[in-house]
Amino acid sequence: MAENRLEDVNHQQTEQVEVVDVPYGLPREVKYCTKCIISNQRPLAKKSEFKHNSNSATETIDFDETGVCAACRYHEKKTNQIDWQEREKLLWDLCDKYRKSDGSHDCIVSGSGGKDSVMVAHLLKYKYKMNPLTVTWAPHMYTEVGWRNMQHWIGAGFDNILFHPNGKVHKLLTKLAFENLLHPFQPFILGQKNLAPKIAAKFDIPLVFYGEPGVDYGDPGNDGAQRKKHYHTGADYDKMCLGGVPIKELIEKHGASMTDLKAYLPIDPEEYDQKGIQVHYLGWYVKWDPQEAYYYAVEHIGFEANTERTEGSYSKYSSIDDKSDPFHYYTQLVKFGIGRATYDAAQECRNNKITREEAVALVKKFDQEFPKKYFQDFLDYLGITEGRFLECIEKFRNKNLWEFADGTWKLKKPVWVEKRNDE
Template structure:
């Protein structure tokens, strides 16, 4: 009888890898959670009877099932309904000036005749190339509001998210998800465009059947006892960490009555236009001056994806620790689905880069979070799920590999 090994985070105990790409069934659905769900079982990417993941299944549907001409006609009709007649802003595009938001905002303005207001939730710490691309994005002919949250609070939430959830990116993800609907309410602009739905990469495939984001992603109760940030209730942030309640507002769900009055609709451009991250890069490079990094990203072979925030590499390292899925796996899996590389090439890239430690900005991010290197490794090692990790001769090793 095989040894029973505990699986943290509600993950499946049996590890399986997609037969088509390189993702495993340990990939969790990425959702913004305002409540503390503890160890409650969370949905992960689904596999069919042939061992193919839902993201690969949807990639096939994009090629064979979806009528993209009809979808584009829907987009044109949507834009026609909302297009400004007096020169005002008629849609909001959240983004950082990375390849995806650069593509989204630019094509809406210069191909479909919209007048977008771009809004940016600032990264924790800009990289040089990230700031450069952000400036190029604006200077390609777009208006922008850069929203930078309270630095003292953001550092605290980042540290708490790392120590309690091993998820230092959570405060950024919450802000990024909320900023579009929030500015819709503030400026009374009903139409919001994000790029692709995360169902492209493994969330519930049925989410791709609708063009809009479910309001539950950005609207919910603002009760301070049931809202959690960084694994701590909003009430405790106020009482135990001396957080001013007013400073929490950018991270709190939006009052749905305001958005319903405005008529806010949050759409995914990837529902209407066939989404391909590499093609977005080519478009952004040509039209907005987007530039790749001069060196590959730590933990992967890529030079153009998620390169604007110095904490990005650490975020992907934590997914490697928690789920056995590093940055190279994410990058290679989507490039297999988009027929840029073969599965054999993807396996080799995962083997070479997935476990690489992000050392370049490591000490800078430790200082940002206000923790020691000793505390960092304590959190990391406690986060290793027994069903994924084992110690061999005093060193940690994954039990399962796609290769």
């Protein structure tokens, strides 16, 4: 007995001595929000999307001293403290200021035809009597249901500019982003983020709307109606990277030209000011609930959910328009221990659709499922083999979170265990 105990102690000591590197500038100790299950490894996307490599410090979701995440705190405020009538009045004032009566567009709605952008555009047009021009950065590979929803959206009475980036360049950047950052969605995210303000400038429609403010950042505050200018602007191209490669190197070594890359780069801050561009969140003015947005989209445009659940989760209606989308979530699982079911369950838990216990069970069941359905399409898109795919996955696997045991990779501290017996 005593010997066993000694062995245990020795075992613990060896474990403690063996310090694993913490990649991506994440917190070493994993914590889960006591309300919604999101972990403190959750990265926040900001301007750092242009960063050089995957090891620069990552800003992560904030937790308070009681172990509650910023998104949950903001949700409480949304429910109990914000005067939504007052906020809606501010929205009417804003719309009154920009509304046009000569038939021209008076605002831009950035969106994919998913439930949130559908609701934003529909409310603005039919409730607030605006005339929105909707703007879409095309997915890498449309799913059938995604394309049908896009048609339903336009069919419900909206003009749309569907921007397809140069296919050759988009493939190159996506491949580089996968191989250099294990972030295949980085070029898409940058392109999408930068498109609406540029279209706004081009067509002289300065008022731009998005859906909900990034709730993970916590309370956007009383001046949080607008997305900050610096998020959408930039002129210092020498310091920017795409797919983890400096712009200069993309031109010199990868055969890209500045013209090819322009679509991904932000609008110049001077032009942004000159044109008086303002990017607002509709979700700051009206109370936002993702599931309600889904019901709204079904009712008003005939939005279709999938017939089967999304791989890696249990949901059927979020982010279903791009065949490569599951790999965005899968790479997040490898790097941050957070898969798609975690995002879905955390959000539903926060919005009181499911309990925390149910959320934990859903994460345990689905979060680590490998997305097989479009795997070959994804490999073909990138032009890589399965072997190369796996090589990149293992190169970026976060060893602070994962351990290899019984012939497979397992999370050291999954949400369904939270504390290991030896802690």
